[in-house]
Amino acid sequence: MTSTFTPSAAPRLARRGIARLAPWLFLLPAALTFVVWVYWPLLDAFRLSFYEWNMLPRSEPRFVGMENYANIFELSKFSQALKNTVIYIVGLLPIAVLIPLAIAIYTQDLPERSRNIYRAIIFVPMIIAPVVAAAVWRWLLDPSYGLVNNWLGALGFEPVRFLFDADTAIWTIIFITGWKLIGFSTLILSAANANINPSLIEAARMDGASNWQIIRDIRLPLLSSTILFLTMITILLGAQWSFAYIVVLTQGGPLGSTTNIFHILWDFGFSSLSVGWSSAAAIILVLGFGALAFVLLRLVDRYSFHDN
């Protein structure tokens, strides 16, 4: 015999009220985190971009209107930073997307042992601390006694001043950033590749498709959403990943050839203590990349191909 429990009217209403409130309460910690750590600083940066200030509570921020924006655009270093940001993105795409794609596909069919060894080797750079990796690369690339230049010398070439020559420095940083990231992209692409239904591949093989045809017609379309996703995050975040290496290796030089918008906004804020300029650069960054992200998301949605 079941005993029915009939709660009195008041607690039932209260329970319903709480039940309606419950989802919001569950969301509250995450939402609060967002507001405190993302939206409030963003709004504050927007506000500070119209002031001249050095972050001290004892000194008054001085309202300067659009002067900060005018000032930073006048700096040739700033337009150089913008141009370099584009170079970083374009330079990183092959290393962060194309090469890992090739590696993921070609290591797919290896025997398990060697496949795991290769993937471990490719992934190790990701777990080395960025500053440590940067310091070791600096020694390797040194023009006088670095190993890389020793080998080049043995092959008969002149030593290349990788990090000190304005023409090669940015490509060197792009290379080091990419080297560190290959593991990440390879991992993601390998996982996506492994998810492809093997019966599709078998069916294609039975129909006499060559390896290249399988890759072109089956693997690539099915990997397209992952590839587009990786492309999108490389475009949006690629220049930021190089920040640690710029700070340790070149400090934005030589002659401003390795700075990008992330580095220059940090530089304005913490090396030159000009919060107004830093915030202005940050707002420009948010607007620019926000527009870019919007366009990219639309493109990703349009061109992704899903199995289901």
Add this chain to the structure above:
Amino acid sequence: MLRRTLLGGLPALMLSAALLPHTAMAQTAAPSVDAPVTISFYNYNLASAGLGGEATRKLIAEFMEANPNIIVEGVAVGSQDMASRLQADMAANRIPDVAQVVFDSLAFVADNLGAVALEDAIPADELAAHFEGMIPAGLNLGRLDDKTYALAYTFSTPVLFYNADLFVEAGLDPDNPPRNWQEVRDAAAAIAETTGAGGFNGSLAGGGAAGFDWALQGVLLSNGGGVLSDDRATLTFDDPATIEAVQMLRDLHEAGIYENMPSEVMIEQMNSGRMGMLLTTSAQQNTLIRAAEGQYDLRVAAMPGFGDRAAVPTNSGSGLVILSEDPVKQRAAFELMKFLTSERGYTIITSEIGYLPLRPSIVDDPAYLADWVEANPLVRPNLAQLERMQPWAAYPGQSYRQIARIFLDAVELAVFGGADVEQTLTAAQSQAQSLMPR
């Protein structure tokens, strides 16, 4: 700013003199430390991995032994970050008690961070007794508007380190080092040609300057140029003498003997015996001596001048600043400062880190430095330069770091980037002038 305006304003003075007879006139530090007190000491030598850190810890330990009531907490902060770290901690209400402030931030620290003038905290006769024996030019550096905000602590001038072995190999006389820039150029060219090592480098432009323009200012002053007008209102980057000096550096680069490289790399090259001459702070001395031991013959010469004129070295370095407003902590801080700038303090600073002794009497005193100077004559050219030293001009206003940045970027572009020297410096002057306080 607010504090200083209040203290200087007559009505305020009269009012405070009437209401609180003590505040405006008497010194604020307690006469002695009777109960245990802890003070924080923000120091950038502690942040260096090497001799600077060890020697500073030794000094602090000796001081605490002699003053059991005072506990000193050293806070290691990189020199470039000192001003922003002090700001940040004050904003977080963690007021530092005493800090080692680089001279370029002196105006900023005094105006905006509330540095305590020594004349306001310590009785005049005690100050005078302590100042006696210190180089007046050194004490002047910490003065702003006739008040001492920073007690000169670590100090150095640019000196020319050179590799005597490379000199000999290139057919030059190591006992006659270059005395002016033309001789530097000739010597560097000879070294680069015959030995393949680097000719010359220095903490002047590009990566070598590492964000500070103090040594570059010395080169400009030696040619009669400079960065700031006497009334500290106008920047003089486009002064003809300044342009000429920068052009001289540009010619060194075009002759292939002065390459752009980060500061650590040029020191590494010197340490491995592959650089002929290095113009940098004498504070690097002990690190360079250690690396050169058993490898090559390291010698020191005075900073080269232009033509027949003697060079005008600028100082680099720091002063000790009291930031606390608590009377007991002010007294404890001053006791620490007295010890660090005493004969014993400078003995350790000079012999173990490499900065200049601001009490020249200890150089010949056998109880202090006489033996060390015998064994390391390298400090003598530095000492001899002290009389010609001029202060490192600190840019006024809130944007002083940005102004220095603009200047250094322009010089890097002019010297290493192939840009027209006059145009680049003139453009930098007008851009930076808009950041000067109005």
